Amino acid sequence: MSESHAADHAHHFESVEHEFDAGKLGMWLFLVTEIMLFGGLFVGYGIFNYLYPEMFREAHHELNKVMGAFNTIVLLVSSLTMALAIAFIQRNDVKKSKLMLIITFLCACTFLVVKYFEYSAKIHHGLLPGHFFTNTDLQSANAALFFSFYFVMTGIHGLHVLIGMACIAWIYWRMNRGDFNAHKFGAVEFVGLYWHIVDLIWIFLFPLLYLVV
């Protein structure tokens, strides 16, 4: 009896539910580390925004608010479809769950494509930070610093989107193989949690970078 049972959960757990609970706690702790990681950047942003309020106000007009808002909506929709993917697999509806994963993945692609156009425009205007900064239109001193924050924060966030896409593709592949059902869907939920934090971080990045007042 125990042998046949051992197949669906690791040997040191008592049951699938036990393993799921442990995985979920682990995932939440991982999300804490993500918040601490971005926390450093947010604190840095806060300090320099406080030091150079005029510069931040002037520089942020270079960002495309429409594209930023569009991307915010795209990510919010992707969070909804991700949550639906989990809800469907909990009801054993593999087909709909897979569809939701595909939509989530496409939203992530859309986000990155829009980001690509935004980045291209910035690079075209010589707004790459540091040694690469060639823009002369901005009047405020240290304007490059704003774009340092812009590129570092959205860059690390974009990297998280890419990792998220890889994870979504991975669970799609596993779902296709029949790994998940209403009884066992841990990995889907954990990737979902990760995807929500990626979304949540953008929810903070958008107003901080695009809507400075």
Added chain:
Amino acid sequence: MAHAANINFYQASHGWKSWLFTLDHKRIGMMYIVTTLLSFLIGGIFALLVRIELFSPGETIMSAATYNKLFTLHGAVMVFWFIIPSIPGALGNFFLPIMIGAKDVAFPRLNLFSYYLLITGMLFNVYSIVTGPIPDTGWTFYTPYSIQNSGAVISMVMGVFIMGFSSILTGLNFIVTVHKLRCPGMTWYRMPLFVWAIYGTSILQVMATPVLGITLLLLTIERYAGIGFFDPKLGGDPVLFQHFFWFYSHPAVYIMVLPAMGIISEIIPTMSQKTIFGYRAIAYSSLGLALVSFLVWGHHMFTSGQSELANFIFSLLTMATAVPSAVKMYNWSATIYKGSVSLTTPMLYALGFLFTFGIGGLTGITLGALSIDMHFHDTYFVVAHFHYVMMGGTAIALFAGLFYWFPKMTGKMYNECIGKLSFWIFFVGFNTTFIAQFVLGVNGMPRRYFDYLPMYTNWNRVSTVGSWLIGTAALLIVGNLFMSFFRGAKAPANPWNGKSLEWQAESPPVLENFAHTPTVTAGPYEYGVKHG
């Protein structure tokens, strides 16, 4: 599966692959022990070279530039290769699951991954050393010097970044293990204090290390692209780097010393055959230290141009860390009082800890006082203080723990005679080395110079001779453990009459730790308590 329950974890499978790809927390723990002890010897060689250079004023055996590289390597190797991964990775991995009656940590694969992240980080550092030029920034990588430095800073810093993730994932794994895998009857207040200490450490690893990660990442981008966060020319602020760095690195001091305190909390009741005094006070003081350690980072920057108010608050909070530490010291002392103390090697090291950590802690309060710190900042007083905490605290407790649990881990007894000898040589050598540095610091000798005024010669010689004694003791300790592993007498399951769960397991433990999942009915130190 039936036979695996009865054979020990060394014999459960064979060949080098069975070690390199193992998911067994005990084997991973043994791999950490070998890795971190080797790192300790490497870092120790750097330390000995640094001390030899300081034997006489002027150039003794190396140039100023070489000296700067060597003390950087000494610091980086000792902190990132040895002290931070040693106790959680080695003894935590081996004993935390056994002590709570679990078969393994919550995520065995992640556990192995953490180990290889550590190795990968080390390889990055080795790459930095081999290709050179070796960075001479000191282990703190302060900006702006680390940005302008011609050394291979990026590979060094990225190595530390990767090792940070190893530390985060180990902590994450342990927190989940403690929450989810305690055996029946193992309530929170029946957990051994070592588990409480590792739990507190894990919280710090998970919460603080990501901040180091982003800091080092920003430093790397700054070096590559000049983004200006830490560069005043571009509107940035180098002190921000110090804030970020110490926001991690002060809690990191407690990542180093909390598990050490956990080991001492195990050895003292067992070797005194007496219930621990104030179990809950010790348990909560571990969490208290973890919390307070997040609020004191500014005391590293009293002279960096912080506001007076910030200095005052950080100074006050620094004093507050003395309270939970002192709670532990009093409770350990009270546990020994009227106990039947056996002065075995681990107990000698534990008693040595009380003495040296006591000095380390008290001089910490000295440095936390604003006016005194203005004077002692950047002198050998600081060097002596943190060596009393790091080496006189963490390293000495690690040795205590290694001897204490050696019979359990290997099924062999270490050589008691050489063990005691190693303690006395270490203890005398350690105090000789670093008391001399306290005196040098009070007399105003600045740290991090390869040269000094002739007036400091005598105490520097005392310190260098002391370092040779430490080197001898280190070889005796590692040699004793290594030889006993192959030739030691067979150890019984419970040589010290310990009450916690690991002593109820076989020596060495079987593959899944216990033949049957244990059920716990009492606390871990209930000596002289009768159970119906």
